[in-house]
């Protein structure tokens with residue numbers, strides 16, 4: 001039996017998913033195409049040509065999935081809303097069938113005693129907006145605010161807190177700088193306007209939510225950056241990387257200004273995209289909570305290629321996930337205490353909105369799925385979280401990635417992150433050993449909470 005950790009009263013337990021990774025039903029009920037439909041169809045873009053066309057068929061099987069969540073005893077469920085279901089062309093009135101799906105999902109969650117925590121944008125931009133340059137176009141920020149109003153007007157009576165964007169850093173770098181995620185643009189530093197326009201979209205959407213009395217969060221992918229050595233060159237490189245990965249998407253919201261990106265040859269106008277008043281709009285609505293997605297730390301050395309002011313160095317001597325990501329639980333404590341030290345009173349309460357690991361899980365002959373490496377990963381990271389709390393960091397909840405094995409972007413169905421195994425041929429769901437472990441952990445905390 002997992003032992004309860006020393007966590008604040010009211011600490012919330014959850015799981016996270018994202019629309020394109022689980023829903024399938026890409027042509028149903030008037031959904032328009034997204035950049036991920038287009039990108040996945042591009043030969044060679046996704047491993048083995050996998051796509052999200054069916055994924056976990058959650059669009060039809062959501063009652064079964066909500067029952068699995070209820071079995072865990074969750075407080076909250078973080079999912080994302082597919083913009084192309086609400087506005088098939090990224091503009092204009094809402095598609096009633098699209099809204100109706102999330103309406104049903106929200107009601108099913110509430111009936112199960114689970115608080116919905118929707119993310120408005122988890123990377124599946126309507127293709128029509130990409131045809132007009134996607135997040136490189138300032139107009140997309142305004143479209144995002146309009147879409148937010150449509151969804152908030154429908155669900156805001158039952159959904160108290162909202163996440164605007166998921167990991168704008170990863171979306172900018174993988175989607176616009178390197179071209180390994182949708183929309184598949186490889187612009188390197190010319191991708192930076194996609195950072196500014198996502199942040200502007202956050203600010204405009206945050207105002208829409210706040211006007212309706214709703215709480216606002218963002219889910220940022222954050223990583224503690226460790227210099228590869230104590231040499232000055234490695235430290236300078238680490239500072240540059242930290243500005244790009246961590247500060248670029250957090251400083252403007254919490255502090256009202258961009259970090260120093262001069263190491264990249266970029267000025268405070270981010271390649272000419274920042275207009276008067278933009279930074280005010282980005283910071284105008286204070287966050288009610290900062291969502292932190294944490295997977296691993298990053299080790300950075302002096303550049304070897306003149307195009308960038310850093311190189312990523314491998315982290316040696318630690319276990320690795322099936323995805324080959326280093327497992328460093330204490331990195332979470334380091335990250336959380338570092339955020340507190342950096343932002344002080346400007347830091348809102350934190351919720352871990354993603355944390356988890358990929359394991360090469362397959363059912364054994366007896367049908368069970370024994371994923372001890374995942375249990376070890378989660379237990380280690382929760383110990384690190386509790387250590388950060390003991391050091392005074394205000395952490396209010398933990399949402400693990402993910403409920404189900406799902407479509408892992410460029411890796412297709414090859415990386416399994418779920419507490420529940422999905423057989424993608426039959427759609428059969430099998431709770432793994434980690435599912436029972438997480439359920440027992442939540443039960444142990446509930447017993448403490450209810451005294």
Ligand code: FCB
Nearest residue numbers: 018166167170401408417
């Ligand atoms: C995060 C994404 C999420 C999932 C995990 C493994 O970067 O937000 O959709 O793919 O990684």
